[in-house]
Amino acid sequence: MLPLHTPMRGLRCFCVAAECLSFKETAKKLYLTPSAVSHQIKQLEENLNLPLFERKTRAVVLTEAGKRFYQAIAPQMEQLANTISEFSQAQRMLEVSISMPEFFASELFVPRLIGWSEQYPNINLKLETVKSRRESTKHTDLSIVLSGKTPTEIVAYDLFPISYIPACNSQQYTKWHSKGYRVLEQVPLLLHQARPHAWHQWAEHVGYHNFQPKQIIQLDSMFSVARAAQQGLGVALIPLPISAGWFSNGSLQRLFEQELLSRDRYYLVRHDNDANRNEIQLLIDWILQSFHLEK
Amino acid sequence: MLPLHTPMRGLRCFCVAAECLSFKETAKKLYLTPSAVSHQIKQLEENLNLPLFERKTRAVVLTEAGKRFYQAIAPQMEQLANTISEFSQAQRMLEVSISMPEFFASELFVPRLIGWSEQYPNINLKLETVKSRRESTKHTDLSIVLSGKTPTEIVAYDLFPISYIPACNSQQYTKWHSKGYRVLEQVPLLLHQARPHAWHQWAEHVGYHNFQPKQIIQLDSMFSVARAAQQGLGVALIPLPISAGWFSNGSLQRLFEQELLSRDRYYLVRHDNDANRNEIQLLIDWILQSFHLEK
DNA sequence: CCGATAAGTGAAAAAAACTCACCTATAACG
DNA sequence: CGTTATAGGTGAGTTTTTTTCACTTATCGG
Numbered sequence: 095m096l097p098l099h100t101p102m103r104g105l106r107c108f109c110v111a112a113e114c115l116s117f118k119e120t121a122k123k124l125y126l127t128p129s130a131v132s133h134q135i136k137q138l139e140e141n142l143n144l145p146l147f148e149r150k151t152r153a154v155v156l157t158e159a160g161k162r163f164y165q166a167i168a169p170q171m172e173q174l175a176n177t178i179s180e181f182s183q184a185q186r187m188l189e190v191s192i193s194m195p196e197f198f199a200s201e202l203f204v205p206r207l208i209g210w211s212e213q214y215p216n217i218n219l220k221l222e223t224v225k226s227r228r229e230s231t232k233h234t235d236l237s238i239v240l241s242g243k244t245p246t247e248i249v250a251y252d253l254f255p256i257s258y259i260p261a262c263n264s265q266q267y268t269k270w271h272s273k274g275y276r277v278l279e280q281v282p283l284l285l286h287q288a289r290p291h292a293w294h295q296w297a298e299h300v301g302y303h304n305f306q307p308k309q310i311i312q313l314d315s316m317f318s319v320a321r322a323a324q325q326g327l328g329v330a331l332i333p334l335p336i337s338a339g340w341f342s343n344g345s346l347q348r349l350f351e352q353e354l355l356s357r358d359r360y361y362l363v364r365h366d367n368d369a370n371r372n373e374i375q376l377l378i379d380w381i382l383q384s385f386h387l388e389k
Numbered sequence: 390m391l392p393l394h395t396p397m398r399g400l401r402c403f404c405v406a407a408e409c410l411s412f413k414e415t416a417k418k419l420y421l422t423p424s425a426v427s428h429q430i431k432q433l434e435e436n437l438n439l440p441l442f443e444r445k446t447r448a449v450v451l452t453e454a455g456k457r458f459y460q461a462i463a464p465q466m467e468q469l470a471n472t473i474s475e476f477s478q479a480q481r482m483l484e485v486s487i488s489m490p491e492f493f494a495s496e497l498f499v500p501r502l503i504g505w506s507e508q509y510p511n512i513n514l515k516l517e518t519v520k521s522r523r524e525s526t527k528h529t530d531l532s533i534v535l536s537g538k539t540p541t542e543i544v545a546y547d548l549f550p551i552s553y554i555p556a557c558n559s560q561q562y563t564k565w566h567s568k569g570y571r572v573l574e575q576v577p578l579l580l581h582q583a584r585p586h587a588w589h590q591w592a593e594h595v596g597y598h599n600f601q602p603k604q605i606i607q608l609d610s611m612f613s614v615a616r617a618a619q620q621g622l623g624v625a626l627i628p629l630p631i632s633a634g635w636f637s638n639g640s641l642q643r644l645f646e647q648e649l650l651s652r653d654r655y656y657l658v659r660h661d662n663d664a665n666r667n668e669i670q671l672l673i674d675w676i677l678q679s680f681h682l683e684k
Numbered sequence: 685c686c687g688a689t690a691a692g693t694g695a696a697a698a699a700a701a702c703t704c705a706c707c708t709a710t711a712a713c714g
Numbered sequence: 715c716g717t718t719a720t721a722g723g724t725g726a727g728t729t730t731t732t733t734t735c736a737c738t739t740a741t742c743g744g
Contacts, residue, residue: 101473102397103701118721130702132723143479151710152721159476166472170465177461178396181454184438398732413690425733427692446741447690 104138107131108146109171112156112164114232122233176370188373189218193231194238196223197316198360201336203238206384213380217373225315227288235366235374238381242357249364251378253385256360258292258331259353261340263324267347270329275302275350282328284319287312289356292331296354320346399433402426403441404466407451407459409527417528471665483668484513488526489533491518492611493655496631498533501679508675512668520610522583530661530669533676537652544659546673548680551655553587553626554648556635558619562642565624570597570645577623579614582607584651587626591649615641 111120117131124131139146146160156164179186194203199221210219222234231237244250260278262270270277278297285292290312297305311328313319320337323330324345331354332346340346362381366374406415406426416423434441441455451459474481489498494516505514517529526532539545555573557565565572578588585607592600606623608614615632618625619640626649627641635641657676661669 100397100700102395116721126701127703128722129704129724133702136723141479142473142477144476149722151708154722163476166476167469170469170472174462174465174469177465178437181439181458181461182437184436395731411690421732422734423691424693424735428732431692444691446739449691 107134191220191234192236193222251362253360260349284330402429486515486529487531488517548655555644579625
């Protein structure tokens with residue numbers, strides 16, 4: 095008889111943890127708390143009477159035995175999962191999870207989502223918006239990230255670069271535009287707190303030396319920045335192309351033509367790499383196609 | 390990510406049930422109630438959305454899908470179990486379970502058990518005595534059974550035949566022996582209820598026709614029969630060689646030399662067939678050797 | 685037709701898993 | 715060089731899952 099008591103949860107936990115080398119990420123992937131993961135791994139180690147992870151303070155690393163155990167166990171787990179899903183008549187609920195900055199989501203992604211849901215009505219989508227660029231998103235299948243350098247992940251697609259243009263609302267446009275760049279030292283300047291030096295960079299870029307803004311207002315979301323500008327609070331640096339809608343519907347008006355081309359680009363990154371999850375590839379393809387960009 | 394929710398218990402249950410084709414036996418093997426097995430299998434079937442067993446009233450049979458599922462799953466489960474026990478540093482507690490008639494146990498097996506426990510002090514033994522010959526013992530690793538024909542199990546060893554001889558206690562011997570066979574129609578005859586016709590068979594065997602016993606007392610254990618004869622209640626048909634001890638220490642006395650050689654023999658049967666469980670083979674070898682019999 | 689037997693059911697009890705609130709150690713930061 | 719933030723560990727308490735219990739059903743074999 096099998097000497098196998100109840101290791102399935104523990105093994106699953108272990109496999110995921112061995113892959114991400116972080117209990118916190120593992121917990122997110124498995125929809126658990128880090129505490130539960132810790133308990134599971136601990137119990138597995140006690141059952142086997144074999145330490146699998148070495149606990150560093152802010153990280154975990156596999157022990158030698160842990161590495162070998164992962165090598166041995168992971169393929170078998172996958173095989174078992176394949177066999178089961180092969181026999182399972184319950185059609186697996188297809189679901190893809192994706193994370194992206196919230197402004198990207200509201201301006202570009204969500205508006206075009208109708209096309210996706212019509213094309214693939216049987217694939218569920220889980221959209222998670224992140225506020226900060228450094229927020230970890232390894233637990234989603236895909237991420238759209240803004241980054242100055244090509245992501246280190248193996249599967250990553252370049253989407254498009256981002257540039258910033260000065261914008262205000264249409265009532266103030268005539269008055270402010272006529273003043274030329276000097277207006278920027280007379281009205282509040284709005285920007286996103288993630289790029290606090292963007293206005294100075296813009297000034298330098300257009301050759302405006304000795305730039306002395308009257309006031310700079312940092313907001314913690316691009317949506318707030320755009321709304322503030324729209325309501326006449328001041329002049330904002332608005333990202334393109336993702337804010338194109340605000341200009342085309344007249345909510346915002348370009349104040350000056352000069353734009354700041356940042357080195358940042360949007361990338362689409364794949365975290366999971368399970369060849370069986372065709373639905374992930376479908377969403378990748380749809381995103382690339384929807385934004386008129388090829389790999 | 391694996392679409393594998395919590396199937397381990399269920400799969401274990403299924404594999405065992407597929408092997409014994411009985412939820413009751415499965416339950417005994419897994420130390421559960423039949424109800425728990427039923428719930429488990431039901432839940433597994435619901436998860437897979439695939440019927441695995443066809444429920445007959447007093448039996449279960451695998452559906453076609455169930456057979457294929459077993460073929461696919463069982464080797465993988467075994468592989469997984471092997472890998473885990475390979476890594477497990479906790480030395481597995483070796484244990485063999487064996488069932489046998491209670492009289493066999495008390496007369497032959499237990500008295501010689503000192504030898505076993507000295508030779509293999511690290512192997513635990515679980516002895517289960519059965520009262521009725523039809524009691525199912527498939528959940529133990531081994532069984533010693535009394536049977537008129539070679540058992541159908543693949544691994545079965547012939548131990549020895551059984552014969553019955555008339556016996557009483559030594560006080561009554563002189564008086565009763567002198568009366569010849571006629572005494573059997575004057576004193577109570579004792580026998581085990583499993584062989585209610587044994588006395589008539591004996592009579593026929595020795596050529597005593599028109600046998601008219603005064604009284605026949607059936608007891609439900611061989612121990613009771615022997616004790617009753619020892620206490621002078623009457624003449625009992627006592628099995629040999631397993632009761633040899635009662636004669637050698639004078640508790641019982643052969644009344645007549647004629648013995649009834651039954652067609653029944655003791656067999657040692659192996660139920661489990663896991664090549665990894667070397668401890669089972671050790672017990673088999675010890676039993677065969679201890680009773681001076683070869684396969 | 686009756687009695688025995690294997691399986692199914694649903695509610696209750698037991699056991700396991702998970703979360704919560706708090707703790708520790710240290711890496712990253714100013 | 716202290717401060718802060720972060721990943722992980724712990725144990726009690728709660729939730730969820732699993733098992734049992736008591737009873738029902740269906741039918742096999744007399």
